[in-house]
Amino acid sequence: MSEILLQGGRVLDPGSKRDGPGDVLIRDGKIAAGKPSKDAVVVKVDGLVVTPGLIDPHVHLREPGQSAKETIATGTAAAVAGGFTSVIAMPNTSPVADGPNTIAWMRQRAKETGVAHVFATGAISLGQKGEALAPIGALRQAGVVAITDDGHCIQSAELMRRALEYAKMFDLPVLDHCEDKSLSAGGVMNEGKWSRILGLPGWPGIAEEVIVARNALLAELTGARVVCQHLSSAGSVRILREARARGVRIDGEASPHHLCLTEELVEGYDTNFKMNPPLRTAADVKAVGEAVADGTIRFLATDHAPHCSYEKEVEFDEAPFGVVGLETALGVYLTELVHGQRMALADVVSKMTNLPSDYFGLGRGTLNEGAPADVTVIDLERKWTVRKEEFRSKSRNTPFEGRELKGRAVFTIVGGELRHDLDGRAPKK
Amino acid sequence: MSAVWHQKDLLSLRELSVDELNQVLATAKVFKEILGRPIKKVPSLQGRTVVNLFVEPSTRTKISFELAAVRLSADVVSLDKDSSSLRKGETLSDTAKNLEALQAGVIVIRHRSAGAAHFLSRRLKASVINAGDGAHEHPTQGLLDTFTIQERLGKLEGVRVLIVGDIIHSRVARSNLWALTKLGAKVTLVGPPTLLPKEFAELGVKVAYDLDQELEQADVINLLRIQHERMVQARLPSVGEYAGLFGLNLDRFKRCKPGVLLMHPGPVHRGVEIASELADGAQSVILDQVTNGLAVRMAVLYLVSGGRGLGES
Numbered sequence: 001m002s003e004i005l006l007q008g009g010r011v012l013d014p015g016s017k018r019d020g021p022g023d024v025l026i027r028d029g030k031i032a033a034g035k036p037s038k039d040a041v042v043v044k045v046d047g048l049v050v051t052p053g054l055i056d057p058h059v060h061l062r063e064p065g066q067s068a069k070e071t072i073a074t075g076t077a078a079a080v081a082g083g084f085t086s087v088i089a090m091p092n093t094s095p096v097a098d099g100p101n102t103i104a105w106m107r108q109r110a111k112e113t114g115v116a117h118v119f120a121t122g123a124i125s126l127g128q129k130g131e132a133l134a135p136i137g138a139l140r141q142a143g144v145v146a147i148t149d150d151g152h153c154i155q156s157a158e159l160m161r162r163a164l165e166y167a168k169m170f171d172l173p174v175l176d177h178c179e180d181k182s183l184s185a186g187g188v189m190n191e192g193k194w195s196r197i198l199g200l201p202g203w204p205g206i207a208e209e210v211i212v213a214r215n216a217l218l219a220e221l222t223g224a225r226v227v228c229q230h231l232s233s234a235g236s237v238r239i240l241r242e243a244r245a246r247g248v249r250i251d252g253e254a255s256p257h258h259l260c261l262t263e264e265l266v267e268g269y270d271t272n273f274k275m276n277p278p279l280r281t282a283a284d285v286k287a288v289g290e291a292v293a294d295g296t297i298r299f300l301a302t303d304h305a306p307h308c309s310y311e312k313e314v315e316f317d318e319a320p321f322g323v324v325g326l327e328t329a330l331g332v333y334l335t336e337l338v339h340g341q342r343m344a345l346a347d348v349v350s351k352m353t354n355l356p357s358d359y360f361g362l363g364r365g366t367l368n369e370g371a372p373a374d375v376t377v378i379d380l381e382r383k384w385t386v387r388k389e390e391f392r393s394k395s396r397n398t399p400f401e402g403r404e405l406k407g408r409a410v411f412t413i414v415g416g417e418l419r420h421d422l423d424g425r426a427p428k429k
Numbered sequence: 430m431s432a433v434w435h436q437k438d439l440l441s442l443r444e445l446s447v448d449e450l451n452q453v454l455a456t457a458k459v460f461k462e463i464l465g466r467p468i469k470k471v472p473s474l475q476g477r478t479v480v481n482l483f484v485e486p487s488t489r490t491k492i493s494f495e496l497a498a499v500r501l502s503a504d505v506v507s508l509d510k511d512s513s514s515l516r517k518g519e520t521l522s523d524t525a526k527n528l529e530a531l532q533a534g535v536i537v538i539r540h541r542s543a544g545a546a547h548f549l550s551r552r553l554k555a556s557v558i559n560a561g562d563g564a565h566e567h568p569t570q571g572l573l574d575t576f577t578i579q580e581r582l583g584k585l586e587g588v589r590v591l592i593v594g595d596i597i598h599s600r601v602a603r604s605n606l607w608a609l610t611k612l613g614a615k616v617t618l619v620g621p622p623t624l625l626p627k628e629f630a631e632l633g634v635k636v637a638y639d640l641d642q643e644l645e646q647a648d649v650i651n652l653l654r655i656q657h658e659r660m661v662q663a664r665l666p667s668v669g670e671y672a673g674l675f676g677l678n679l680d681r682f683k684r685c686k687p688g689v690l691l692m693h694p695g696p697v698h699r700g701v702e703i704a705s706e707l708a709d710g711a712q713s714v715i716l717d718q719v720t721n722g723l724a725v726r727m728a729v730l731y732l733v734s735g736g737r738g739l740g741e742s
Contacts, residue, residue, distance in 0.1 A: 193628045197443065199543035199565030199600060268551075269544030313522050315542035317563070 003027045005036045009045035013052055013367040014346045015354030024050050026373040029416035033369045043426045045377050048410060052353040052365050053085025053374025058229060058253060058301035065094025070306040070394045072109050076116040078326040078393035080419040083409025085374035086117040086362060090150040098123035098134040100142035107143060115419045119145045119362060124163045128152045133163060140170050145360040148175035150229060155181055157214055164224035173225045176215055183207035188317050190263040190278045198266060203278050205233030212236040216243035219250045230255045230303045232277040234287035241296045253301040254292045256325055256332040257399055269316045272399050276321035293343045300351045302329045306395030324393050328386055328400045334407025377411035384408055434732045438550045438557040441566040442607040450608055456728035457576050464724055473731050474503035477534040481507040485541040489695060490560050494537050497726035525552045535730060556733040564598045569729055570694055571604025573722040577714055578649055581690055586613035589646050593675055594653030594702060596625040601653060601694045606634050617643055620675060623664040640675050644684050651692040652677055652702040668701055677703045690714050
């Protein structure tokens with residue numbers, strides 16, 4: 001029997017509306033009630049916030065096939081360092097996770113090498129080519145929690161409709177990277193004043209909005225659950241809000257960079273500010289933040305997208321899209337949303353715990369007795385500076401290098417195991 | 430004017446101050462005078478190496494830079510994509526490191542990607558001159574156009590300049606608008622909305638879609654090349670329709686000011702952007718632009734190499 005007692009913290013469990021001083025006891029990988037035994041490892045967490053383990057519903061672990069960028073081992077190490085105990089992995093691996101064998105391999109690999117829980121998604125279409133449906137039923141049986149062609153928006157409205165109809169049979173969420181490729185073609189940054197100055201091809205907000213609108217209509221038609229991933233534009237948010245007000249089962253994600261960074265950061269052609277969708281204007285940042293705060297956008301998601309330095313150190317238009325996020329996301333959310341007075345802490349934590357767990361059926365995201373002992377301990381006041389050399393991720397492509405953040409995970413416990421101890425403060429067993 | 434140039438590189442005109450722009454123009458004036466002498470060569474860059482790295486094809490800009498460097502007595506090496514390892518898949522980053530190892534003093538780069546000159550400048554101790562990066566800027570073209578206007582009209586302040594054509598893809602338009610507006614000229618961009626997005630109005634210029642409404646006030650008309658290779662079909666129904674709406678033909682020319690200057694960065698599509706007779710006519714300064722390009726490029730090579738003292742009063 002192994003026990004850990006987190007003693008003297010503020011226990012914040014939004015799913016069970018709990019917020020106050022208390023202890024959290026972990027026994028044999030579960031949240032336990034009652035008194036600790038005399039052998040319990042006691043970790044003092046005075047002044048810290050104890051929350052259910054954080055969940056990131058959108059990461060790229062790059063395994064199989066792109067292990068120079070990241071592996072399940074390094075990606076989950078980055079996750080726990082950032083306070084995440086569960087991640088949902090996107091299927092754009094090599095090979096694409098469009099069949100049960102790849103899912104099974106990935107889940108086995110995660111069991112053997114991962115230090116956080118990894119939930120799989122499968123592709124919507126074979127090879128993420130947007131032409132023919134992947135074996136969605138078999139993917140479901142293999143354990144995927146959603147289907148998505150992330151990075152490759154389904155261009156055919158007809159195929160998207162059929163995917164939603166089919167997924168509805170299992171009530172399986174469908175996640176869509178919203179990008180009308182005919183409108184974004186060749187675009188590498190937001191279309192607007194700065195793309196005109198810099199002479200870079202623009203990827204306009206309208207290319208996202210057209211697909212968000214399409215998805216809202218198709219979600220309404222089919223009754224399927226749809227998540228519009230990493231929303232970046234004010235127009236998308238407005239469409240989402242209107243559809244949700246009508247009762248459509250459509251949701252959205254917001255990424256750390258879209259909550260605080262804007263297009264003019266591309267000025268020096270630094271490819272660490274190149275992501276898809278691109279950084280947009282201050283008005284877009286404000287609208288996305290408001291939608292997160294008022295619940296229009298249900299999820300906070302990093303879109304952790306590791307790339308090797310040599311891949312990013314090329315001409316701006318040649319560089320791959322994407323930035324890492326697992327190790328900076330919590331700090332950014334706390335700094336921008338909580339300390340920035342845009343949201344209450346409990347609402348931010350809820351979006352990272354019970355909301356994604358309930359939506360994707362992960363069976364965690366709470367500190368109730370008997371729940372899996374995934375726990376994150378956060379120092380809200382901890383000031384720190386982002387230093388990419390310190391990342392556990394294999395990749396260094398962060399847009400937050402050198403940024404001062406306030407708030408950080410100091411302990412991360414996954415299934416009762418202490419996986420991250422920022423200051424090495426926990427007593428050894 | 431005192432010597433204000435402290436830049437290692439020339440990457441864009443947007444990033445230059447008014448004093449820096451004026452210093453380049455004043456220095457170019459001195460070199461232009463030297464180019465009029467029987468002995469056109471000066472020893473300013475003797476012992477220095479200028480590498481022309483032309484990853485995107487160019488004839489006139491490359492020749493102009495080569496000749497400018499030769500006139501300054503520099504050693505000149507020119508590379509294009511076919512003769513360099515870039516063709517074999519070498520990255521620009523690795524090419525840059527190799528040039529650094531060869532101790533080149535100045536790298537002149539022409540590249541299809543916007544930001545390529547910035548990319549090199551961050552990685553090299555050598556001076557980097559942007560000779561055109563994608564649709565971003567072509568600073569020496571902007572400078573030579575500005576120089577030509579100033580030379581012909583005697584001023585820039587208050588001069589009304591029309592820039593006509595494919596603005597969205599034009600690095601020439603961008604460099605021109607920064608130099609001209611900083612130096613007090615009034616710039617109007619004209620073209621179809623598909624080639625002239627409205628956001629250009631946020632850059633201190635007027636955006637217009639009807640050439641006929643703008644002609645009469647113009648002191649200078651700069652007609653940009655319609656770049657077939659960059660034109661997506663959706664942006665323009667046909668070159669013929671463009672010529673009808675935005676080409677400078679003889680009828681339109683009659684309504685222009687008598688002393689109007691007609692400019693074109695070349696190569697000219699006769700009968701598309703400008704009537705053939707006008708390109709060769711008395712108001713055309715197209716060949717002055719080419720000559721002045723040499724003087725301006727000498728000035729830029731000289732200044733980024735640490736040259737001082739020319740063109741001061």
